[in-house]
Amino acid sequence: MSRPLPSSVRLGVNIDHVATIRNARGGAHPDPVRAARQASESGADGITAHLREDRRHITDSDIDRLMAEIDLPLNLEMAATPEMLEIALRHKPHAVCLVPEKREERTTEGGLDVAAGHNHIAPYVRQLGEAGCRVSLFIEPDPVQIAVAEAMGAAVVELHTGAYCEAALEGDAAKQQRLLERMIEASQIAHERGLEVHAGHGLTYDTVKPIAAIAEIAELNIGHFLIGEAIFRGLRESVETMRGLILEARS
């Protein structure tokens, strides 16, 4: 018997780039925790934050405060390193999403290669799962990566939408359509394997609807565009508009 599809799509708002702006000057303004609070009031279902090894945006004290002050579930994105594992096990956030991380990259440029990195990553999935965190693996929409994620015991896969969004930026409609079909197939495969399906990276008002319309997807994590758009319309409206587009896509 096939598993029931998720009844709706949750929106996780990634507040990393509020911290990017704060860190450009030091000090405390703008405060990513205040942004998380406002995202919560504007219909976000969760808050996502990536504690990077170089602390270029979110810092350790931001994580302390997000855990203490925000009621929404926290999805902590992190690399599979001993330092990050220690931090995650200390806080036990609702979810941990393991992501690849290179110091020289501007953002998370591709999915985690869980097939090649199996022996390194599997103990992280096990320990975080045993601590009660919902473990997610940020991977490319690829059947082999999905099969390995399942075999490792991850609860969730987050499918990387970067290539699909990149094709939209290039104005290559045929490529965008091909990559959308790849996302649809991967979502179906992951759902059939019993994994919860999330997606994210690079999503905007122009690219979100076809992804949100994929029936197997349970959560979208969106950051950079929402924080950028908040400059023009305020964070509340930025999040509410995204929420509205997701709802429209799924109705």
Ligand code: PXP
């Ligand atoms: N999902 C994951 C796993 C990510 O690493 C990121 C970027 O930190 C996002 C979603 C959000 O991407 P963007 O900021 O481009 O919306």
